[in-house]
Amino acid sequence: MNIEVAKNSGFCFGVKRAVDKTYSLIEKYRGTQRRIFTYGPLIHNETVVKELEKEGVFSVEKLEEVPAGSVVLIRSHGVPFDVYRKSEELGIILEDATCPFVEKIHKIVEEESEKGQDVIIVGSETHPEVIGIRGWCKRKVFVVKDKNDLQNLIKEGKIINGDHSVVAQTTIKIKDFEEVVESLSERGVKVNSFCTVCNATRERQDSCKETAEKSDMMLVIGSRTSSNTMKLYEIAGKNCKKTYLIETIEDLPLNEVEKCGTIGIAAGASAPECIIKEVIATMSEFITENGLEQNEMLAYMEDIEKALRLPGRGEIVTGEIIAVSEKEIVVNLGCKKDGIIPKDEVSLEPGQKLSDVFKAGEQIEAKVVKTKDDDGNILLSKKKLEVNEHWNEVNEALDNKTVVNAKVTGKVKGGVIATFKEVSGFIPLSQLSDKFTEEVDEFIGKTIPVKVIQTNPKRNRAVFSHRAVLMEEKAKKTEAFWNSIEVDDIVDGVVKRFTDYGAFVDIGGVDGLLHISEISWGKIKKPQDVLELEQQVKVKILSMNKEKGKISLGLKQTMPEPWENIESKYQVGDIIEGKVVQLKDYGAFIEIEPGLDGLVHISEIAYKRVANPANEIEIGQTVNAKILDIDTEKKRISLSIKETLEKPVAEEAPVEEVPTEE
DSSP: OEEEEOTTOSOOHHHHHHHHHHHHHHHHHTTSSOOEEEESOSSSOHHHHHHHHHTTEEEESOGGGSOTTOEEEEOTTOOOHHHHHHHHHHTOEEEEOOOHHHHHHHHHHHHHHHTTOEEEEESOTTSHHHHHHHTTOSSOEEEESSHHHHHHHHHTTSSOSSEEEEEEOTTSOHHHHHHHHHHHHHTTOEEEEOOOOOHHHHHHHHHHHHHHHTOSEEEEESOTTOHHHHHHHHHHHHHOSSEEEESSGGGOOHHHHTTOSEEEEEEOTTOOHHHHHHHHHHHHHHHHHTTOOOOHHHHHHHHHHHHTOOOOTTOEEEEEEEEEOSSEEEEEOSSSSOEEEEGGGSOOOTTOOHHHHOOTTOEEEEEEEESOOTTSOEEEEHHHHHHHHHHHHHHHHHHHTOEEEEEEEEEETTEEEEEETTEEEEEEGGGTOSSOOOOOGGGTTOEEEEEEEEEEGGGTEEEEEHHHHHHHHHHHHHHHHHHHOOTTOEEEEEEEEEETTEEEEESSSSEEEEEGGGTOSSOOSSGGGTOOTTOEEEEEEEEEETTTTEEEEESGGGSOOGGGGHHHHOOTTOEEEEEEEEEETTEEEEEEETTEEEEEEGGGSOSSOOSOGGGTOOTTOEEEEEEEEEETTTTEEEEESGGGSOOOOOOOOOOOOOOOOO
């Protein structure tokens, strides 16, 4: 015969947290006059409730029943918002053990209500968790247990089309929640759904179903007043014909045990380990007395014994995250107490929340700081574990010359301080940039890639270099660039600086020289006549020398050479407008367009005799001229200015008067 215990049986972390907190309060106030109460039964288990009563802890349903100055513990189910307000009025000390998963639902319904949303809760209307959730809603709120219940409300006209926010009691079947949301959507109701069924509840139900499917008999341990226990009982019953609910050891059907090959066990969230252990022990005795095989029962009992041992201070432990709140991470360590990692003991980026990094169900490793905090939990630290790990990473980065990201946190004399996780490092000014810099403010608060160039673990310090990363990246880009270009390629570039003999153009991380003679087909005095800083240009690679890192560029080569299409642009007899660019004894040169000059012979400057061209025109002057001849072979153009001028009329000689005789 085999015995198989479903995973996640017994106390859930919320119930466990509430029970541990209660016993911590008992110890805290032992020997004082301060009385302790719970707001309703702490958990749905008579054994635990009776044990608490023996310790002087009783449950109350109304705060008015509690004497002023007493302590009231809010159980994991949570309470309506008014309870907090009323406790202050009555002078009652509240200790809050609300499950973080339930607190999350309170926050959701409060925020959704403030947005003007009506709220639908999928769950049992009389369950204390649902009563508590209702108390955080500020608008209409409806409670439905399933899709059939929803249809009844719709027929009654209580739920109409419009926006609704839907949440779930943490212990219901997820199928019920999904069917309600689907039914609303089918009716055209706009739904903001929040599936708040606890992960542990889902896993517990899935595990129960899986165990029941392969068992001849199924035992579900828990109370009939427990919602999650009854859900397990329902699930088990659908998948195993012989299913029994075990509230006390007297309910154990021992006469059926020897008839079954496989017995499955599941336990509700309010079932303490002592009851699970008692059921297994009783079955073990029965099996021994009847000569039956003991296997997984004894192994499970051994697991329980192991779970009673607490890890010691300084020990490194691994556990499963069962809840993440704004303040802490709750970890199931597989022992009788949960581990708590406060937010301060985790390394986070600015603005980052615990929930951004950690999720329920994930495995996490941490170091034990205390074996018992104020709530009786085990205090853990992720930071203290990470320090050694981070130093290992830093040393590996030094050995392997790899890059790490460090955040610049402040400036000091000669450089800045940067941190890689929990390791502080110094970046000298000379290693902060690939260019000389004395201003470090622009780096403060930024995370930059660095290389580790020196370590000193004893002083918890390292020396980083951002410059080394930049230079390495630059070298890689340069190498990739040289491998990607060839002579005669046309590439994009940006003008970066000027010299008397040209301009330097960045063509992809490498600067090439654009000589002044290669800028324009025409004659220019300086590069600035044609170009501007940061101007984007297309240039042609004329020559390259990788060894010397030199590249010659041409800009004019990307534009048509003026003489290539001159016949289509200019004809003999055309009147053009040009600029005087040179004066010679024999005439003047006129720039028709960049790279295309024409000669005005001295005899064609004016209709009168011109002894010196400078007496008639000046360099830079804009003139009109007529094309007299175009010689494409010799690349010469003859022009005439006088042909564009009005020809003067010749003056007549004066007539001499003939004296008359008297």
